[in-house]
Amino acid sequence: MHTYTKIDPLLWTGRKSGQQLYLHEKVICIDLNSEQIPSINGQSWAILGYACDEGVKRNEGRIGAALGPYAIRKQLAKLPNHLTENALLLDTGTVDCNDGDLKKTQTALSRTVTQLLNQNTFPILLGGGHDMAYGHYNGIKNYLAMKGKNKSIGIINFDAHFDLRTNQTNNNSGTPFYQIAQDCKLEQSNFRYMCLGIREDANNSTLYDTAKDLGVAYVEKANFNLLYFDEIKEKIAQFAKKVDYIYTTIDLDGFSSAYAPGVSAASPMGFSPEIVLECLKIIMASKKMISLDIAEMNPTYDIDQQTAKLAASLVHFVIHHSQ
Numbered sequence: 385m386h387t388y389t390k391i392d393p394l395l396w397t398g399r400k401s402g403q404q405l406y407l408h409e410k411v412i413c414i415d416l417n418s419e420q421i422p423s424i425n426g427q428s429w430a431i432l433g434y435a436c437d438e439g440v441k442r443n444e445g446r447i448g449a450a451l452g453p454y455a456i457r458k459q460l461a462k463l464p465n466h467l468t469e470n471a472l473l474l475d476t477g478t479v480d481c482n483d484g485d486l487k488k489t490q491t492a493l494s495r496t497v498t499q500l501l502n503q504n505t506f507p508i509l510l511g512g513g514h515d516m517a518y519g520h521y522n523g524i525k526n527y528l529a530m531k532g533k534n535k536s537i538g539i540i541n542f543d544a545h546f547d548l549r550t551n552q553t554n555n556n557s558g559t560p561f562y563q564i565a566q567d568c569k570l571e572q573s574n575f576r577y578m579c580l581g582i583r584e585d586a587n588n589s590t591l592y593d594t595a596k597d598l599g600v601a602y603v604e605k606a607n608f609n610l611l612y613f614d615e616i617k618e619k620i621a622q623f624a625k626k627v628d629y630i631y632t633t634i635d636l637d638g639f640s641s642a643y644a645p646g647v648s649a650a651s652p653m654g655f656s657p658e659i660v661l662e663c664l665k666i667i668m669a670s671k672k673m674i675s676l677d678i679a680e681m682n683p684t685y686d687i688d689q690q691t692a693k694l695a696a697s698l699v700h701f702v703i704h705h706s707q
């Protein structure tokens with residue numbers, strides 16, 4: 385059975401200023417089952433954990449990502465708060481996968497994402513295996529459907545991998561975007577998916593063929609750096625133009641293992657944080673980003689909390705640089 389757990393505010397600790405100089409002093413922990421999200425006239429950011437490595441296990445990866453959300457929160461808590469007084473930073477709890485039922489956990493995640501969007505918050509999901517993306521995407525899709533909006537969602541994935549493996553055997557951390565593509569086919573809607581940072585040495589030719597068949601836009605890791613920024617910028621702008629909303633997903637294993645050793649499938653030849661920040665600026669400037677997640681944080685393999693700190697800094701960047 386999946387469980388939803390409210391986060392104990394004591395988990396959010398750090399240097400004390402008494403003046404909300406740090407995020408642990410700004411955050412409000414909410415139990416979505418019993419508490420209302422405070423209404424304000426500023427931006428509300430809702431952190432939600434996906435404590436699940438069942439998909440990684442099924443995909444023959446190294447388990448440990450279930451503790452990812454906890455590790456990222458710990459680092460985020462200590463960072464400085466530059467948010468305006470009327471902005472809200474909420475910790476809306478964690479969805480766990482305790483009995484290995486991935487589908488149920490993804491469904492629970494999807495419902496929670498819909499609930500967060502319905503309450504006018506911007507969800508920031510912390511994982512957990514990249515199977516999180518299937519639940520996350522469906523939560524956005526269901527929210528838009530409930531609103532009666534016939535709107536398109538484009539997915540931008542920063543990743544070393546396409547995650548377009550067929551789910552014939554099972555659903556896992558390597559199949560989420562294939563599953564979304566299959567659903568799009570059934571619903572006769574367009575599958576809009578862009579991958580940034582694809583590693584030739586981490587994707588087999590079947591995956592490249594699938595990406596081609598599905599019309600996936602991608603930038604290979606060799607060209608995913610600031611030297612190629614003008615072209616990358618143009619590619620993102622073209623992609624953004626064709627969709628109504630953008631769901632952004634960052635798989636930490638796309639970063640070089642020099643920055644992100646704490647993942648299941650590390651990338652010694654991965655990309656650097658600078659190019660990701662520049663791309664995030666473009667995505668945020670489009671005003672179409674509806675939701676974000678950071679996937680594959682695995683504290684078991686982290687060194688000196690570098691990966692958790694990187695993930696926390698990415699969240700810090702997004703909440704402080706979108707207006």
Ligand SMILES: N=CN[C@@H](CCC(=O)O)C(=O)O
Nearest residue numbers: 443445514545547557558649
């Ligand atoms: N979400 C990760 N997916 C990768 C994992 C690769 C690996 O374990 O080496 C994939 O299936 O390709």
Ligand SMILES: [Mn+2]
Nearest residue numbers: 544545635637
């Ligand atoms: Mn990956």
Ligand SMILES: [Mn+2]
Nearest residue numbers: 514543547635
């Ligand atoms: Mn991935």
